[in-house]
Amino acid sequence: MIAVIRSTGQSLLDYVPEGATREGFAGTYATQENFRLMRAALDEVSAEVGRYVRLTNYASGLCMPEIATLAGLERLDMMLNDSMYGILFRDINPIRTFVDQRFSRQIHARAGIIINTGEDNYLTTADAVEAAHTVTVSQLLNEYFAHEAGLADWQLGLGHAFEINPDLPESFRLELAHALLARELFPRAPLKWMPPTRHMTGDVFRGNLLNGFFNLAGVLTGQGILLVGMMTEAVATPWLSDRDIALQNVRYVLNACSGLHEDFVPKPGGFIQRRAATVLAEAVQLLERIVDEGLLTAIADGTFGIMKRPPDGGRGLDGVARHEDDYYNPATEILEGTQ
Amino acid sequence: MSGTIVRPYGDTTGDGMVQLSFTLPVPLDKRAEGAALQLAGKMGVDPAMVVHAKQMGDAHTFFVVYGRVNHLVDLSAVRVVERDFPLLSPKEINQLVRRRLRRRLVVVGACIGTDAHTVGIDAILNVKGIAGEKGLEYYREFAVVNLGAQVSVPELVERARAEKADAVLVSQVVTQRDAHLHNVREMSAAFREAFPAGRRPLLVVGGPRFDELMAGELGVDRIFGRGTSPREVASYLVHALVTSRDGTQKRAA
Numbered sequence: 001m002i003a004v005i006r007s008t009g010q011s012l013l014d015y016v017p018e019g020a021t022r023e024g025f026a027g028t029y030a031t032q033e034n035f036r037l038m039r040a041a042l043d044e045v046s047a048e049v050g051r052y053v054r055l056t057n058y059a060s061g062l063c064m065p066e067i068a069t070l071a072g073l074e075r076l077d078m079m080l081n082d083s084m085y086g087i088l089f090r091d092i093n094p095i096r097t098f099v100d101q102r103f104s105r106q107i108h109a110r111a112g113i114i115i116n117t118g119e120d121n122y123l124t125t126a127d128a129v130e131a132a133h134t135v136t137v138s139q140l141l142n143e144y145f146a147h148e149a150g151l152a153d154w155q156l157g158l159g160h161a162f163e164i165n166p167d168l169p170e171s172f173r174l175e176l177a178h179a180l181l182a183r184e185l186f187p188r189a190p191l192k193w194m195p196p197t198r199h200m201t202g203d204v205f206r207g208n209l210l211n212g213f214f215n216l217a218g219v220l221t222g223q224g225i226l227l228v229g230m231m232t233e234a235v236a237t238p239w240l241s242d243r244d245i246a247l248q249n250v251r252y253v254l255n256a257c258s259g260l261h262e263d264f265v266p267k268p269g270g271f272i273q274r275r276a277a278t279v280l281a282e283a284v285q286l287l288e289r290i291v292d293e294g295l296l297t298a299i300a301d302g303t304f305g306i307m308k309r310p311p312d313g314g315r316g317l318d319g320v321a322r323h324e325d326d327y328y329n330p331a332t333e334i335l336e337g338t339q
Numbered sequence: 340m341s342g343t344i345v346r347p348y349g350d351t352t353g354d355g356m357v358q359l360s361f362t363l364p365v366p367l368d369k370r371a372e373g374a375a376l377q378l379a380g381k382m383g384v385d386p387a388m389v390v391h392a393k394q395m396g397d398a399h400t401f402f403v404v405y406g407r408v409n410h411l412v413d414l415s416a417v418r419v420v421e422r423d424f425p426l427l428s429p430k431e432i433n434q435l436v437r438r439r440l441r442r443r444l445v446v447v448g449a450c451i452g453t454d455a456h457t458v459g460i461d462a463i464l465n466v467k468g469i470a471g472e473k474g475l476e477y478y479r480e481f482a483v484v485n486l487g488a489q490v491s492v493p494e495l496v497e498r499a500r501a502e503k504a505d506a507v508l509v510s511q512v513v514t515q516r517d518a519h520l521h522n523v524r525e526m527s528a529a530f531r532e533a534f535p536a537g538r539r540p541l542l543v544v545g546g547p548r549f550d551e552l553m554a555g556e557l558g559v560d561r562i563f564g565r566g567t568s569p570r571e572v573a574s575y576l577v578h579a580l581v582t583s584r585d586g587t588q589k590r591a592a
Contacts, residue, residue, distance in 0.1 A: 009488060089467065198471040202566075234469070241401040243363045244393070261519050 001078065001225075002175050003056035004038055006030050011061025011090045011314065016070065030057055035074035048171055054078055056116070058102050060317050061086055062096075063097055068104035072111030078157065078225075081107060082118035083145045087299060093314035098145075105149030106335040115151065116225065117142040120161030120194035122304055128163040128198075132197050132306050133282035135160050139182060140287065141295070143189070150335070153188035157225045162214040168199055170271065177275035179221040180266065185280075193218045195229025200263065204242075206233035208249060215253035222261040224251070316328035343415040347408060352379030355407040357384065362401050367394035372496040379492070383408045387393040420551040420562075422571070424578030429478055432573050436480035438479040439581050443482040446475055446576065447499050447540070449490035459510035459545055460485060463569050474569045481573070492529045493521075499540050500533065506541040507581050511548070519548055520557065541579050543572065 007024030018039060021029045028034055035057065042053045052079035059068040062246075064081065071079050083101045086092035108115055119135045119142070126134065139158045139238035146156050160182050164171045182191055195214045200207050211229035217228045230238040230246050238246070290298045302308035349356025357404045361378070365371045379387035384404050387406035394400050426437070436444050448460045462469035463487045466476045476483045484502050486495065499507050509526060511519035523544050530539050542559040545567060561575060 012487070089465075121467075201471070239362065240395060240399055241360065244395040244401060 001054040013063045032070045064100040064104035068107040078114045081115040085118035093317040096134035096316040109150035114155045116157035116192045118160040119159040121165035132279045136283035156189035157192040159192045177272040181276040190224030192225040200233035204231040220264045269336045345412045360403045367400040379404045379565040427574045433480040445482045447484045449486035450488040496533045504540040511546040523557045
């Protein structure tokens with residue numbers, strides 16, 4: 001699977017650029033023509049290597065629905081699509097985001113695209129141990145909104161990440177507890193497991209070791225979508241050799257113990273099980289609070305990823321209109337009719 | 340001057356041993372290894388030892404080379420901008436601003452000119468930060484306004500005035516024909532013109548292409564180069580605007 005990241009700042013464009021682009025920083029603009037070119041290139045490679053190579057891009061920001069549509073038209077396989085990421089990390093208006101995420105997910109449902117949600121991002125700002133339960137709550141919300149928009153379980157790449165401070169004692173056991181909790185809460189969802197970013201430094205040797213542990217945790221807990229961590233995460237766009245070394249790391253772990261999850265049963269009442277139970281209990285508590293306050297209030301209070309985002313703040317609210325009594329949208333009718 | 344000359348340290352003092360890795364666009368064979376040795380030799384590694392060579396794809400080979408360099412490092416000839424302010428924790432920074440400035444410290448940031456690349460300013464300002472360190476938005480006592488990319492100089496001056504900015508942070512990532520230097524000169528001149536001396540916001544510039552020694556020449560207060568962390572910038576702001584200015588509040592709150 002190949003993921004092509006977008007040019008920095010595209011999430012804040014309230015339009016989708018057109019045509020093939022050779023510009024962009026740290027990524028490539030998501031345009032219909034670029035999608036077509038990437039898919040065509042991967043079709044060629046797929047034929048060469050004798051297996052289908054999937055293509056991933058981003059349906060996020062102010063143009064979630066538009067980009068979701070282009071992805072469907074151009075046969076993309078997987079799209080990053082979170083119900084709250086734009087609110088929290090791009091300061092996009094909460095109401096605009098909830099409206100857009102629903103429509104984009106209806107399109108993804110119809111196109112048979114797997115979505116990836118962005119819970120890993122919370123842990124790049126909030127502490128991965130203290131805020132572990134907010135990841136669980138967000139996964140549950142993302143699952144709810146996804147089902148509500150017509151996505152099936154196999155399409156839910158619910159996100160989480162290996163972001164606990166590696167200097168913390170028992171950090172790996174904590175990671176395993178969190179990863180296993182997600183696995184058991186969503187047994188039929190593929191789950192997207194993100195490598196460390198926050199505690200990656202210019203020490204590429206330590207970074208490669210951390211990524212090895214990340215890969216091991218992924219194998220032990222049966223994560224479906226394992227992203228490849230680069231040891232130069234904090235240094236540069238990965239070089240050819242960085243990518244090769246990172247892939248060797250993954251291959252070693254998969255080759256050495258791909259079936260290990262069959263043997264891995266944490267001791268009943270042991271550290272991992274107790275930690276998972278604690279996180280789950282905290283998640284339930286937080287959900288109870290959200291039920292009382294409402295989700296928009298919880299977001300305004302900075303419940304997720306520290307950011308406080310009031311419902312009338314952020315970009316793009318002027319693009320939202322209340323339904324009139326005689327509102328009719330043929331696209332919605334078709335999309336909801338297919339579910 | 341003995342003591343100011345050093346050499347790399349591998350296993351014993353002065354052995355000059357270094358380890359380097361690189362990729363050459365050739366498939367792995369005897370000639371490729373010879374090519375790696377040739378490069379190492381031209382880099383001053385002699386004798387050089389290829390300890391690892393691995394072909395990647397059809398046309399590239401990755402090498403790890405160990406060897407001895409013949410260069411000497413003269414510490415007395417090293418020129419850098421030494422950090423002349425204490426590196427503080429986020430907690431200490433917030434406390435200093437709260438106790439000594441007694442209001443939030445206002446920071447306005449932007450990428451100026453045609454540079455659309457906000458990675459630098461975002462790494463310093465956004466909560467997400469960089470390499471495990473949160474950006475200035477995370478600091479409770481900082482009020483951060485991130486104007487994003489392609490902000491014109493007049494627009495930046497205007498927002499700095501409207502927000503009563505204590506500091507203006509400007510990032511320039513991508514540059515052609517020294518555009519980053521022209522842009523910064525234009526920016527600092529505009530601020531000098533728009534604000535009376537002593538009331539001008541602190542001007543801080545960052546980007547991988549700047550020479551940290553050029554602050555005076557470009558008319559700004561500080562330049563931060565590659566690898567600067569948000570905490571360094573926050574510590575500098577507190578040093579320049581709070582602790583080294585005690586009792587001389589720049590403007591009424």
